[in-house]
Amino acid sequence: MGSKNFGARVTRFEDVALVSGKGQYVDDIHIAGTLHAAFLRSPHGHARIRSIDTSAAMRCEGVHAVLTAADLPERMRKQRMPLLLPNATMATLRTQHSLAVDEVCYVGQALAIVVADSRYLAEDALAAIEVDYEVLAAVSDVRAALADGAPRAHADLDSNVVSQFVMNYGDVEAAFASAPHVFREELWQHRGGGMAMETRGVLAQTNVTTDSLTLWSSTQTPHIARRMLAEVLDVDLESIRIIAPDVGGGFGPKAIFYPEDAVVAHASRALGRPVKFIEDRREHFLCATQERDQYWNVEIAVDNDGNILGVRGDMLHDTGAFVPWGIIMPYIAGATMPGPYVVPAYHLACTVAFTNKVATTPVRGAGRPQAVFAMERLMDRVAHELRLDPADLRRRNYIRPEQMPYSVGLIFRDGKPLIYDSGDYPRGHDAALKLAGYADFPARQAAAKANGRFIGIGVASYVEGTGLGPFEGVTVRILPDGRVRVTSGATSQGQGTRTTLAQIVADRVGCRIEDVAVTIGDTAGIANGVGAFASRLAVNAGSSASIAGDHVRVSILKLASRALGLPESEIDLEDGKAIGRGGNRPTISFGELSRAAQGMPGFSMDADHPVGLEHTAYFTPTQASYCSGTHVVEVEVDVGTGAIKILNYSVAHDCGNVINPMIVDGQVQGGVAHGIGNALLEWMQYDENAQPLTTTFADYLLPMATDVPICAIAHVETPSPLNPIGVKGAGEGGTIPAAAAIIAATENALSSFGVRFTETPLMPDRIVQALQRAGAYGKHVA
Amino acid sequence: MTTTHSISVNINGKTYTRDVEARMTLADFVRHEIGLTGTHLGCEHGVCGACTVLIDGRSARSCLTFAVQMNGRSLTTVEGLSVAGGLNPLQQAFQEHHGLQCGFCTSGILMSLTELLSDNPDPTEQEVRETLTGHLCRCTGYAGPVRAALATAEHLKSIKGAA
Numbered sequence: 001m002g003s004k005n006f007g008a009r010v011t012r013f014e015d016v017a018l019v020s021g022k023g024q025y026v027d028d029i030h031i032a033g034t035l036h037a038a039f040l041r042s043p044h045g046h047a048r049i050r051s052i053d054t055s056a057a058m059r060c061e062g063v064h065a066v067l068t069a070a071d072l073p074e075r076m077r078k079q080r081m082p083l084l085l086p087n088a089t090m091a092t093l094r095t096q097h098s099l100a101v102d103e104v105c106y107v108g109q110a111l112a113i114v115v116a117d118s119r120y121l122a123e124d125a126l127a128a129i130e131v132d133y134e135v136l137a138a139v140s141d142v143r144a145a146l147a148d149g150a151p152r153a154h155a156d157l158d159s160n161v162v163s164q165f166v167m168n169y170g171d172v173e174a175a176f177a178s179a180p181h182v183f184r185e186e187l188w189q190h191r192g193g194g195m196a197m198e199t200r201g202v203l204a205q206t207n208v209t210t211d212s213l214t215l216w217s218s219t220q221t222p223h224i225a226r227r228m229l230a231e232v233l234d235v236d237l238e239s240i241r242i243i244a245p246d247v248g249g250g251f252g253p254k255a256i257f258y259p260e261d262a263v264v265a266h267a268s269r270a271l272g273r274p275v276k277f278i279e280d281r282r283e284h285f286l287c288a289t290q291e292r293d294q295y296w297n298v299e300i301a302v303d304n305d306g307n308i309l310g311v312r313g314d315m316l317h318d319t320g321a322f323v324p325w326g327i328i329m330p331y332i333a334g335a336t337m338p339g340p341y342v343v344p345a346y347h348l349a350c351t352v353a354f355t356n357k358v359a360t361t362p363v364r365g366a367g368r369p370q371a372v373f374a375m376e377r378l379m380d381r382v383a384h385e386l387r388l389d390p391a392d393l394r395r396r397n398y399i400r401p402e403q404m405p406y407s408v409g410l411i412f413r414d415g416k417p418l419i420y421d422s423g424d425y426p427r428g429h430d431a432a433l434k435l436a437g438y439a440d441f442p443a444r445q446a447a448a449k450a451n452g453r454f455i456g457i458g459v460a461s462y463v464e465g466t467g468l469g470p471f472e473g474v475t476v477r478i479l480p481d482g483r484v485r486v487t488s489g490a491t492s493q494g495q496g497t498r499t500t501l502a503q504i505v506a507d508r509v510g511c512r513i514e515d516v517a518v519t520i521g522d523t524a525g526i527a528n529g530v531g532a533f534a535s536r537l538a539v540n541a542g543s544s545a546s547i548a549g550d551h552v553r554v555s556i557l558k559l560a561s562r563a564l565g566l567p568e569s570e571i572d573l574e575d576g577k578a579i580g581r582g583g584n585r586p587t588i589s590f591g592e593l594s595r596a597a598q599g600m601p602g603f604s605m606d607a608d609h610p611v612g613l614e615h616t617a618y619f620t621p622t623q624a625s626y627c628s629g630t631h632v633v634e635v636e637v638d639v640g641t642g643a644i645k646i647l648n649y650s651v652a653h654d655c656g657n658v659i660n661p662m663i664v665d666g667q668v669q670g671g672v673a674h675g676i677g678n679a680l681l682e683w684m685q686y687d688e689n690a691q692p693l694t695t696t697f698a699d700y701l702l703p704m705a706t707d708v709p710i711c712a713i714a715h716v717e718t719p720s721p722l723n724p725i726g727v728k729g730a731g732e733g734g735t736i737p738a739a740a741a742i743i744a745a746t747e748n749a750l751s752s753f754g755v756r757f758t759e760t761p762l763m764p765d766r767i768v769q770a771l772q773r774a775g776a777y778g779k780h781v782a
Numbered sequence: 783m784t785t786t787h788s789i790s791v792n793i794n795g796k797t798y799t800r801d802v803e804a805r806m807t808l809a810d811f812v813r814h815e816i817g818l819t820g821t822h823l824g825c826e827h828g829v830c831g832a833c834t835v836l837i838d839g840r841s842a843r844s845c846l847t848f849a850v851q852m853n854g855r856s857l858t859t860v861e862g863l864s865v866a867g868g869l870n871p872l873q874q875a876f877q878e879h880h881g882l883q884c885g886f887c888t889s890g891i892l893m894s895l896t897e898l899l900s901d902n903p904d905p906t907e908q909e910v911r912e913t914l915t916g917h918l919c920r921c922t923g924y925a926g927p928v929r930a931a932l933a934t935a936e937h938l939k940s941i942k943g944a945a
Contacts, residue, residue: 011877011878011880012877012880014885015876015877015882015885016869016877018882018885018888019860019869019873019876019877019881019882019885019888019892020820020860020861020863020864020869020873021818021819021820021821021859021860021861021863021889022820022861023820023885023886024819025819025822025886027813027819027823028813028819030814030817030819120803120805120806194920195920196884196886196920197822197824197830197832197884197886197887197918197919197920197921198822198824198884198886199824246884246885247884248822248824248884248885248886248887249883249884249886249920249921251920280826281824281825281826281827281830493884494882494883494884494885494921495883496883662880663880665880666880666883666921666922666923666925666926669922669923669925669926670883670920670921670922670923671923672923673920673922673923673924674920674923696825696827696829697825697827697829697830697918698827698829702918702920703923704914704915704918704924705910705911705912705914705915705917705919705924705927705928706911706912706914706915708923708924708925710925710928710929711923711925734923
């Protein structure tokens with residue numbers, strides 16, 4: 001068995017259609033007779049609904065239906081949306097109704113759906129719906145949510161606290177009591193969005209004849225969405241088919257099953273017509289889930305050499321008005337903080353609280369960027385206070401490769417002990433420093449300073465639990481024409497999943513990669529599936545592809561041995577053919593073998609004759625596999641304007657064995673761009689009434705081509721022992737330490753002014769204000 | 783009742799005559815009336831650039847343009863880029879240099895780069911990046927699109943040099 005494709009820079013199958021305008025995103029799918037939906041949304045952060053009058057809207061041109069909660073079937077009306085991740089911790093895990101009943105708890109919460117001949121007409125009718133609101137006090141800032149007498153995010157709840165839990169190990173009290181140095185930081189990371197360029201979308205087509213329902217959805221998780229939709233509609237799971245066609249970016253928010261999805265599906269069933277809803281960008285800002293928004297108050301105890309003795313503190317997580325993804329994300333954050341370092345004792349008290357904002361659920365990084373920001377800001381503080389080089393400080397605290405597997409002492413989000421399976425953090429660290437020219441930086445900095453320029457360098461490292469279970473299945477089937485069909489519950493929102501699965505399968509069965517056809521993101525393709533989140537598909541689906549491919553290979557060899565009259569050990573599988581090694585190299589094609597595996601009508605097969613050349617594998621990882629990396633960033637700060645320019649960005653990244661370096665580099669580069677946005681640009685702002693203030697791309701800034709340099713990337717490959725292909729996730733690592741490294745670099749550039757930064761996004765005005773407070777303009781700038 | 787207007791517009795070399803409402807955007811017209819869905823809508827407020835098309839050879843946001851403004855005009859969309867059923871050099875470079883991931887913003891980027899390379903066959907990296915500031919891409923971090931654009935310019939120069 002060769003590895004012609006695994007590890008190779010294979011260009012993507014997906015691209016030819018996508019660069020030709022022939023992609024099929026949800027809104028590109030046209031079915032005759034489709035009606036179009038628009039949603040009426042709350043303009044208030046918190047209000048009681050006294051009444052809704054839809055009668056005028058019903059009379060508008062082209063309107064087929066106007067539905068409020070009162071018009072929904074009893075189950076949808078009375079029960080809230082299903083909770084994806086129930087949790088044993090004491091928690092108020094409230095989800096929202098499909099359409100608001102009595103109360104709205106964030107701006108944008110849907111109250112009614114209009115279904116009309118066109119989106120234009122549907123929006124016309126929205127304006128004719130009359131709602132009588134009693135505006136209630138809203139809670140916007142999660143810190144204020146905890147104050148005595150704070151307004152309640154939900155009128156019927158006694159408290160805004162969703163959950164409180166502690167993550168700890170070791171004797172943290174003793175560590176701090178005897179520590180020669182203790183440093184404290186108060187840190188905040190903003191709230192931002194996934195901001196996939198394609199907004200959410202769903203097209204529901206009911207089929208009256210077969211009593212079934214097909215949904216095309218921009219979801220990351222079609223199988224989960226099917227399960228939840230079946231529950232909401234109270235119908236047979238297998239009467240629903242969900243297809244994620246081409247999906248224009250995910251980044252987390254598309255892993256959620258949204259109320260609109262259920263309401264559109266219901267509308268299609270009720271009207272007997274296809275119904276399409278395409279979220280507009282403003283709605284995406286209002287209603288698609290967001291992330292970050294955590295306040296950390298943490299301290300670190302170190303000895304005189306900077307060795308970590310303990311870390312402790314508390315963290316406050318703003319979950320918004322609802323908790324559709326449970327409290328997993330703050331939990332991940334707590335488990336991520338110790339990171340690549342030996343932290344002998346740790347205690348983090350986490351509080352999750354409601355506000356009247358849209359819910360937070362994982363966005364690329366999922367709690368980890370906040371935790372890494374907290375840990376790395378503490379490390380930089382230690383380096384500053386003890387006058388140590390920040391890179392040296394990190395190096396002396398790293399877990400050593402010989403300590404792997406390393407048990408941190410916590411329980412991770414998958415319920416398993418937090419055990420790092422593999423990794424060589426010092427090696428990654430050194431690789432990143434080398435790429436960055438770290439050793440020469442002081443000379444560069446001095447030269448720049450002599451020219452009146454302020455450049456700085458920052459380092460940040462992380463460990464990320466990836467490849468979470470429960471499973472992802474893959475079927476590999478040899479078709480009668482010799483082509484290889486691969487189906488999986490895996491999905492793609494741009495990661496090139498089809499190409500990477502084809503690379504794996506082609507090698508395992510011994511065929512040309514161009515003869516592999518991959519179908520993903522369709523619940524009809526495979527019985528069970530999970531989907532894309534937690535950087536899990538390379539590990540889960542990749543492993544299943546490898547295992548299924550190996551099984552099919554065994555069957556091929558068995559049949560080829562009979563057909564060619566040779567022992568299996570004398571047969572090679574290459575380019576879709578079984579070839580005898582000796583003599584005149586007798587050959588039989590996979591197509592012929594596939595047909596042989598179908599038998600002859602009416603004739604019995606031998607007992608061990610393979611029936612159909614196919615196999616389905618469901619790889620189930622025993623625990624997360626832990627990828628890691630170090631980022632080194634060099635920035636220049638314009639002290640006059642507060643503008644930051646990223647000069648160099650270096651990444652050492654360990655995702656185990658690399659299946660396709662081109663795709664992994666693309667994931668890293670894109671992840672870094674997202675991290676640059678988090679660090680410097682993206683800030684979803686709300687006023688004191690929880691009214692969103694940044695609802696266009698002119699107000700909420702995404703990184704542009706002039707903001708993101710091309711990263712220098714080194715792959716450090718320590719294969720995971722936990723799966724057959726030795727891979728770890730690669731989709732989020734680019735984002736996770738970026739803000740920590742960029743803020744450190746900025747601080748380093750301005751070290752002569754003694755300014756420190758503890759928040760993101762670090763916008764130019766904040767830099768100028770900090771410099772003003774430091775007296776910089778009096779001292780250094782005319 | 784809404785009033786419609788008859789327009790005649792050349793799209794990718796073919797003339798279409800349709801009755802449209804005054805408020806219909808060019809993007810919706812191209813996508814839903816003509817069925818050319820390669821032009822995508824990412825923000826509908828003129829920032830993201832996914833909907834960029836060429837009107838008489840100049841880039842424009844089809845989300846901020848009304849279909850009625852196109853009467854008698856000539857339009858190129860991403861579907862008009864392919865040559866003889868295959869990819870043109872820019873499209874090929876996007877595949878070769880991993881210039882796209884999800885592909886949603888790509889159509890608009892291809893249109894702006896087509897205009898850039900037509901105006902300036904030998905752009906610097908900075909010029910490519912400035913052109914790309916008319917577009918938001920959440921997936922690639924822009925490295926792939928920049929490399930693809932520069933590689934295309936090199937390729938076109940080498941063809942021209944050989945001719």
